[in-house]
């Protein structure tokens with residue numbers, strides 16, 4: 057229950073019963089440039105979830121027709137995801153998870169539990185999301201030999217570097233497709249195909265969270281045995297993710313229970329979330345190339361305009377167009393973030409996933425120490441338009457003048 061509405065120009069503040077103040081902006085458009093952290097759910101997608109909640113509410117394991125109807129929604133969503141990955145049902149399984157954190161943990165611990173009794177070497181990179189990074193830290197504590205590949209002096213992670221770290225004792229290689237902090241694209245297809253040629257029994261996992269439905273990809277091109285995806289990065293709700301698991305790969309489950317989803321992920325399937333995820337994939341698959349071109353234009357425009365006002369572009373020229381990492385010299389990331397927020401522009405300081413903890417990823421990519429405190433991540437969606445960029449650039453430029461005065 058909200059009460060105590062106080063209007064003040066372009067925003068109003070409200071206090072809830074607990075006395076927590078909520079600021080509501082009234083007449084200013086929200087410019088949301090934090091789509092790598094999470095995205096707004098599409099209307100059709102939320103309608104799909106509501107439909108499944110209220111109309112198709114059976115337990116998919118039930119034998120009556122309400123259960124069978126619910127199972128059908130799951131089958132629909134699996135088909136959408138398989139089609140987006142370019143795979144058919146006989147090539148593997150789609151398993152739904154609560155998100156990519158669970159998917160990454162399931163892939164990494166699932167493979168190493170099953171295949172890592174004798175093969176104790178595992179390979180990853182130093183620029184992974186914490187849900188991969190920390191899983192590998194745990195493997196190391198358990199006695200695995202963990203090889204972490206860093207970007208070279210040019211800030212590149214080459215296919216040779218990843219594949220070269222694999223030997224006959226390696227049971228798993230895990231690397232992301234698109235880095236969540238700067239959009240860097242790793243050469244996964246090339247690396248995994250080299251690995252499979254030399255060591256066909258080494259399993260390959262790709263965290264595709266920032267690539268799926270954003271950049272053109274397929275399971276075949278990636279050569280990945282396991283692919284992890286997350287719903288909330290593609291305009292579906294938070295709390296749903298999926299894994300593709302190639303036929304023949306046996307994963308030891310993280311949790312035991314009722315044996316749903318082939319025993320890999322026990323627990324009653326969250327049908328509304330699964331259906332919503334499938335709907336988002338269906339809608340987005342129809343516009344991937346169009347959205348990609350739009351993101352390229354937005355990204356190029358932004359690079360030019362931001363450089364023009366003195367911001368430093370940190371993302372490489374060849375990267376996902378959906379993410380742009382910049383530094384605003386001499387202004388702390390959080391100071392700039394809140395300055396932008398006052399103008400209803402929402403961005404992230406470095407990586408939102410690290411919850412204010414400093415990330416090592418920029419240093420790994422060779423970002424100069426003087427910029428480390430000043431990094432802002434901008435990330436786009438199909439809704440981002442050129443006027444949003446103009447507003448951002450103007451505000452950053454304003455901030456550079458005003459915040460610099462405060463500093464002196």
Ligand code: PMP
Pocket residue numbers: 092093154155156157158160185187232234235236263265266285286287288297409
């Ligand atoms: N991997 C990458 C690359 C990510 O960007 C994220 C989300 N920030 C995750 C994994 C974790 O995804 P989820 O929030 O669905 O657990």
